Amino acid sequence: MTDAPGEVMSRRGWLRKLVGALVLSLVVLLAIGGYVLRPCQIEQEQLITVSSGQALQGVARTLERHGLIDSPLFFRALARWRGEARKIQAGSYRFSPGSYRPGDILQILVEGRVELVQCTLPEGLTALEVVKRCSDVGIGDYGRYRTLLVDTEFLQQLNVDGVEGYLFPETYRFAPGVSEASVLTAMVAEMRRHLDASLLAAAKKQGLNELQLLTLASIVQKEAGNIEEMPLISAVFHNRLKRGMLLQADPTVIYGLGDFDGNLTRKHLKTPTPYNTYVHRGLPPGPIANPGLDALQAAAHPAQENYLYFVATGEGAHYFSKNLKEHNRAVRRYQLHR
Numbered sequence: 001m002t003d004a005p006g007e008v009m010s011r012r013g014w015l016r017k018l019v020g021a022l023v024l025s026l027v028v029l030l031a032i033g034g035y036v037l038r039p040c041q042i043e044q045e046q047l048i049t050v051s052s053g054q055a056l057q058g059v060a061r062t063l064e065r066h067g068l069i070d071s072p073l074f075f076r077a078l079a080r081w082r083g084e085a086r087k088i089q090a091g092s093y094r095f096s097p098g099s100y101r102p103g104d105i106l107q108i109l110v111e112g113r114v115e116l117v118q119c120t121l122p123e124g125l126t127a128l129e130v131v132k133r134c135s136d137v138g139i140g141d142y143g144r145y146r147t148l149l150v151d152t153e154f155l156q157q158l159n160v161d162g163v164e165g166y167l168f169p170e171t172y173r174f175a176p177g178v179s180e181a182s183v184l185t186a187m188v189a190e191m192r193r194h195l196d197a198s199l200l201a202a203a204k205k206q207g208l209n210e211l212q213l214l215t216l217a218s219i220v221q222k223e224a225g226n227i228e229e230m231p232l233i234s235a236v237f238h239n240r241l242k243r244g245m246l247l248q249a250d251p252t253v254i255y256g257l258g259d260f261d262g263n264l265t266r267k268h269l270k271t272p273t274p275y276n277t278y279v280h281r282g283l284p285p286g287p288i289a290n291p292g293l294d295a296l297q298a299a300a301h302p303a304q305e306n307y308l309y310f311v312a313t314g315e316g317a318h319y320f321s322k323n324l325k326e327h328n329r330a331v332r333r334y335q336l337h338r
Contacts, residue, residue, distance in 0.1 A: 123292035165287025222251035230298035
């Protein structure tokens with residue numbers, strides 16, 4: 001039995017459509033393949049920004065406007081062909097002068113190789129100074145940071161009573177738009193990474209738990225004129241703690257005052273804030289700054305000395321004394337210039 005003439009014509013028409021579709025697909029694939037291999041040369045550095053939720057068409061136009069691609073249509077086709085049209089990540093991207101193929105650019109956008117914002121935190125900054133420095137360079141909002149610093153739920157997630165002392169001094173790099181919570185979490189995680197088992201064990205031998213270690217290290221950080229004398233500063237405070245003496249550390253008084261104009265007076269030394277170690281014995285209730293690793297090591301490993309006093313020499317260092325008589329002579333020499 002033979003096919004009817006109409007059925008034969010219908011089958012032939014279907015075959016022609018199939019062949020036409022295959023040819024068209026092949027042409028498109030060859031065109032996209034040629035486009036993928038065709039680089040664009042840029043002479044000057046280009047910085048582009050992909051907004052959150054921005055459509056593929058808008059991304060392609062931005063790339064064309066900066067000379068990174070020459071055909072938005074083919075770039076969109078390439079992204080869809082790869083199944084990556086919805087995988088482009090938001091952020092700022094920096095392209096140095098050079099030759100770029102569209103496929104390479106698409107991969108950079110999909111992988112999210114965004115331009116990172118850098119913030120360097122020196123040792124001894126307070127938590128407020130840390131977040132102010134971050135917000136000043138465009139990492140987060142200062143107001144939202146301050147809200148988080150007293151957010152009990154957030155602090156519970158970090159397993160701390162407060163972040164003071166837990167923000168490790170380091171150079172950090174974050175993507176634009178990173179949340180304030182992520183920034184603080186990263187800094188606390190970095191501090192915990194340095195508070196390893198050996199350091200905490202050494203502190204325990206000195207009678208210090210984690211918070212006390214951070215507290216003493218923060219005082220050492222603020223008092224020391226250089227890294228080399230940190231173990232000596234630490235020894236003075238350890239010796240005073242063992243004898244039940246007042247620590248009498250000026251930086252703790254300043255921290256407790258909050259607003260400080262730079263002139264420490266006798267009235268300040270008598271102001272009974274919880275952090276005034278001229279009034280209260282022992283360590284203050286928590287850190288007064290964020291210490292670096294050298295100060296942490298010094299707090300856990302004090303020098304084996306019997307010093308009980310020190311006075312600034314005016315040359316970025318201190319003179320250490322074992323008794324009050326010797327200390328008073330040093331004060332007359334270095335502070336009163338007699």
